[in-house]
Amino acid sequence: MAKILIVEDDIGERELMAEAVRLDGHEPIAVSTCAEAREYLNQDIDVVLLDLVLPDTTGLDFFHEVRDLLPEAVIIVVSGKKDQEVVVETLKAGAYEFLHKPISVEELNIIIARGLRYRVWEKKGYQSMVDSIRKIVDIIELRDRYVEGHAMGVAKAAVQLATAVGLQESEVAEIRIAALLHDLGKLGIPEEILNKDGPLTEMEMAEVRKHPQLGVEIMERFLTPLMREAILYHHERWDGSGYPEGLKGESIPLPARIIAIADVYHAMQSDRPWRKKIPKSKVLKFIEKGSGILFDPELVKVFLELNR
Numbered sequence: 001m002a003k004i005l006i007v008e009d010d011i012g013e014r015e016l017m018a019e020a021v022r023l024d025g026h027e028p029i030a031v032s033t034c035a036e037a038r039e040y041l042n043q044d045i046d047v048v049l050l051d052l053v054l055p056d057t058t059g060l061d062f063f064h065e066v067r068d069l070l071p072e073a074v075i076i077v078v079s080g081k082k083d084q085e086v087v088v089e090t091l092k093a094g095a096y097e098f099l100h101k102p103i104s105v106e107e108l109n110i111i112i113a114r115g116l117r118y119r120v121w122e123k124k125g126y127q128s129m130v131d132s133i134r135k136i137v138d139i140i141e142l143r144d145r146y147v148e149g150h151a152m153g154v155a156k157a158a159v160q161l162a163t164a165v166g167l168q169e170s171e172v173a174e175i176r177i178a179a180l181l182h183d184l185g186k187l188g189i190p191e192e193i194l195n196k197d198g199p200l201t202e203m204e205m206a207e208v209r210k211h212p213q214l215g216v217e218i219m220e221r222f223l224t225p226l227m228r229e230a231i232l233y234h235h236e237r238w239d240g241s242g243y244p245e246g247l248k249g250e251s252i253p254l255p256a257r258i259i260a261i262a263d264v265y266h267a268m269q270s271d272r273p274w275r276k277k278i279p280k281s282k283v284l285k286f287i288e289k290g291s292g293i294l295f296d297p298e299l300v301k302v303f304l305e306l307n308r
């Protein structure tokens with residue numbers, strides 16, 4: 001049984017939908033305005049049937065509100081609007097389906113059932129994807145004896161920081177994958193450079209600096225825009241001294257700024273060919289000193305609170 005929030009001002013349509021989902025074994029909560037609906041947006045709602053034109057809203061503002069507060073719910077827009085542009089805009093913004101009035105009870109129940117199945121598969125799909133990536137990354141890390149467990153460590157710290165600064169669950173999920181894959185491009189760097197005992201020459205450094213770009217090229221078709229930016233820019237620095245583009249401050253995408261801190265935090269606490277691991281307290285001091293120079297000062301503040 002799913003909990004279904006019905007937001008519809010037309011009493012006839014509202015009662016029809018409530019009855020239809022009840023007969024299908026679900027629990028309907030039927031309201032006629034955004035104000036009433038808002039009281040349920042902090043509950044575990046599985047499906048939202050949402051009319052776009054309500055007495056206290058028009059357009060997509062309320063749709064966005066629902067999507068942000070109920071990121072896991074299946075949102076089905078029910079509307080009398082025949083405007084194709086609105087349909088496309090709603091689907092782009094994350095609606096599962098768009099239904100035109102008058103509603104067919106059968107069609108409604110089929111779409112709800114399909115939406116609920118999709119939600120279960122989406123979750124399972126994400127988990128099995130993360131598991132597969134972890135296995136691949138474990139194998140890659142065997143090439144470089146110094147980075148064992150690095151991807152996992154960075155993912156853990158990045159997810160913690162992203163959650164603490166209030167990013168949406170779906171964004172945190174993408175950051176986890178990007179963090180696991182952030183150094184994938186090192187596959188394209190010769191092993192003798194990765195494992196060299198001693199400082200790298202300018203030319204070798206230039207090779208290493210290609211890894212963010214190589215990483216996104218390898219995974220191009222698989223990455224979402226957020227993941228792509230997070231991987232490509234994880235070595236950019238707040239003052240513009242990073243690579244590959246020398247981006248500065250907030251022009252560095254937020255997910256990349258998050259992974260940058262998590263990466264340094266984990267890397268400094270691991271042995272490297274040219275140095276032993278550095279104790280956590282010293283690493284945190286380094287990150288604190290780098291606030292506003294290497295790293296986003298707001299993120300550093302939150303990161304230090306989390307890890308002290």
Ligand SMILES: [Fe+2]
Nearest residue numbers: 182183234235
């Ligand atoms: Fe890297």
